[in-house]
Amino acid sequence: MADNDHRCLVLEHWEYGRRIASQKLRAWGMYMPEDELRSLVGLALCEAASRYEPKRGAKFQTFAYYHLLGALTDSIERSRRQQEVNCELDLIEAESAQIEASDEGAASSPETLLLHLEAKEKINQASAGLNAMQRQIIQKYFIEDEPVRHIAEELNCCHSHVSRLKNKAVTSMRKAFSGKRELRQL
Template sequence: MPSRAERNALIESNLPLVGYLAAETHARATHIPRDELAAVGALALVTAAEAFDADLGVPFGAYARRRILGAFADEMRSMDWASRGIRKRIKETVAVRETLTSALGRTATAAEVATAMGVAKEVVVEALGDAARTVTTIEDPSARDVTADVPLPEESALVGERREVLEQAVLALPERMRRIVQAVYFEERPVKEIAEELGVTHSAVSQQRSEAIRLLRDALDRYFAEGSAPVTTTRVSAGARDAYFSRIADAASARIADVFRDPAPA
């Protein structure tokens, strides 16, 4: 296990990688906010630095990239709206359209696809609409060269604060959310196992994890807000959110505590 200083150095030098991969993933999956991906990626980077073993001979950048993309994939799956039946319908409809398009030498119309499938045109239109917003698979970017040895100047100036705020924000989460975040991102346990341990459904764990990420994002936005009030992403009540911010203030350093005790920017 790396020392704290070594861990911090790994996080600081590779933080730009989180922003790069978040931007790349958001470009393919625009239904997921880029800031939410960045929050998930930052957690993954911290856990990667905690678990990294240099003796294995794998560069940390490559190791962290794999962990970050894995965290993105988990987040995308948890937000996926499509059932197996919907996916099957999408796949069949797209396959028929592609076959007709190839044969006709032009893009097949919805009416032509519907005729070929023996279904109503409205069914095809809906399936093609669903296809346009289906979660995109994250491609392996290992072939791309990403320079992450030297952090960007603006990242260097804020990385220490971000890490400290993030650590305090995780610790201040409601108990069940904190247990889920620590189990998923720090212990790398499968969601199914966590659900069985907590006595809840797989979906309930995923929902709690997503809400925890939104709370973390709101905490980071609150701390780094400049002038106007940041947009709230969490779905908990205003009272529960304020109580969360108070817990951060109670445990954090004076510099951080002052931000979370002060009224939010107007």
């Protein structure tokens, strides 16, 4: 298909895509800002148009529907994972700040010092399970706020590989944190 054909498909199905995306988000009880929704619909329709093969017999509307559904679920899952990791990183920052504050205060009780040493150990253990590349990816993605695509370019890797490593690192850190919480509750 020519670029002009792709553009026509996107324009013809723009309102349909926006309506479907809005309906699905309402049905799932989710909210997405309007500008983000427009971007997601536009990108999903452009990708669907570039991959669409009319020879296979499916209507573009059907093809675009499933492509849009996939883009919506991916976006929601990314957002959910981002929120979880942000919570974990906030916990690390808070514990680090407590440790630094206690290190500066000379008149700390032995109990306070012990709690801070345990918190410091927890942070070290959570990040110790990561390899150097995973630590670097976590640093760049969550602390320096770099997109995965830029990180992949810097590390001379493909986007999907960096994304998988990031997800593995987050899962490892989450397991390390949840294991420590379970011990703390005992």
